[in-house]
Amino acid sequence: MASRIRVVLRPVKSIVVRFCPFESNVESTRTFLQCINHKRIQATNRNCEVSADVRHDGSEPLVDVMFADGERLIMKGANLTTAEMLTALGSRCNAKELKAEQKSKKNP
Amino acid sequence: MAVTEYIAPRPAVPERCLPAKRKAEEEEEEEYGYARLLRRQVEEVFRNNRMVAVCQYNSMPGEDMVLMRYYLRKHNIEVKFVLNEIIRPVLSQSRYKNLLPLFVSRNILLVSPETKAKEMLRVLKGVPQVNLLGALVDDTILSRQGVENFAKLPSLEASQGQTLGTLALLPSQTCSMLQHGAAHLTALLDGHIHQLQAGAGKTESPAGTEPAQSSGTQ
Numbered sequence: 377m378a379s380r381i382r383v384v385l386r387p388v389k390s391i392v393v394r395f396c397p398f399e400s401n402v403e404s405t406r407t408f409l410q411c412i413n414h415k416r417i418q419a420t421n422r423n424c425e426v427s428a429d430v431r432h433d434g435s436e437p438l439v440d441v442m443f444a445d446g447e448r449l450i451m452k453g454a455n456l457t458t459a460e461m462l463t464a465l466g467s468r469c470n471a472k473e474l475k476a477e478q479k480s481k482k483n484p
Numbered sequence: 485m486a487v488t489e490y491i492a493p494r495p496a497v498p499e500r501c502l503p504a505k506r507k508a509e510e511e512e513e514e515e516y517g518y519a520r521l522l523r524r525q526v527e528e529v530f531r532n533n534r535m536v537a538v539c540q541y542n543s544m545p546g547e548d549m550v551l552m553r554y555y556l557r558k559h560n561i562e563v564k565f566v567l568n569e570i571i572r573p574v575l576s577q578s579r580y581k582n583l584l585p586l587f588v589s590r591n592i593l594l595v596s597p598e599t600k601a602k603e604m605l606r607v608l609k610g611v612p613q614v615n616l617l618g619a620l621v622d623d624t625i626l627s628r629q630g631v632e633n634f635a636k637l638p639s640l641e642a643s644q645g646q647t648l649g650t651l652a653l654l655p656s657q658t659c660s661m662l663q664h665g666a667a668h669l670t671a672l673l674d675g676h677i678h679q680l681q682a683g684a685g686k687t688e689s690p691a692g693t694e695p696a697q698s699s700g701t702q
Binding site: 397398399400402403406407409410412413414415426427428430431432 | 540542543544545582585586588589590612613615616617618627628629630
């Protein structure tokens with residue numbers, strides 16, 4: 377699944393995945409963490425720090441993405457599927473990549 | 485006249501279909517045998533090991549995996565890959581039902597007959613792709629925070645020594661406490677005697693000089 381949804385992590389600075397493994401709504405978040413750690417996605421940006429925050433406080437599963445331009449994306453994984461989270465992240469990354477390319481074309 | 489028209493009977497089901505069902509049953513029995521073996525292995529793991537840590541396994545390069553296994557083996561900790569469909573029925577029938585929610589997506593088990601939590605945490609700190617979710621230590625289910633607290637505890641021998649020391653402290657003071665009153669009284673009497681002796685000595689010496697003076701004057 378990770379190979380089908382292409383995510384380019386170049387504009388991403390760090391990803392923190394927070395979840396409580398004893399809850400029952402964490403499956404999609406854990407699968408998201410697994411996909412994000414796939415070598416193909418990791419290869420797009422070696423400097424992106426992916427960390428997992430494992431807690432036991434009944435909190436909701438959360439994915440906190442920090443972009444290089446200061447923007448922040450928070451995805452609450454309790455009612456989302458892995459594919460939805462990956463496509464959301466992928467689409468935002470692609471949009472930022474396009475913006476960056478256009479800027480670099482304008483300013484040679 | 486349509487009533488007397490010849491209606492050809494439906495062709496019978498070809499024989500190919502029936503043997504195929506039997507083959508599927510045989511395959512199921514074979515899988516059932518292998519699944520039974522795996523389940524037995526998992527039950528054995530839970531029975532023979534004091535510490536079973538459940539970690540999420542995200543894909544990591546082969547060399548890192550080999551290094552991690554090597555460092556853990558040095559502390560007598562084995563790495564076992566588990567399939568959720570095997571382990572879920574085993575856990576649901578055992579008394580570790582509360583571990584069931586952990587077994588979602590890819591997991592590994594770190595098992596050991598000893599409980600070297602500190603060393604395990606140290607090795608896992610260097611491996612970001614393996615996330616500790618929880619552990620079963622001496623029939624107690626611990627969360628990640630619980631494992632960290634468990635690692636900070638002193639060893640069993642040290643805590644036994646500490647308890648013995650605390651328990652022995654009070655009786656060691658009993659003897660001195662019981663003798664304290666009598667010793668205090670003795671000290672006070674000694675001091676009193678010294679005072680009296682010193683006072684008697686002073687009265688004797690002026691009394692000794694007075695008779696000498698009186699005998700001198702006489």
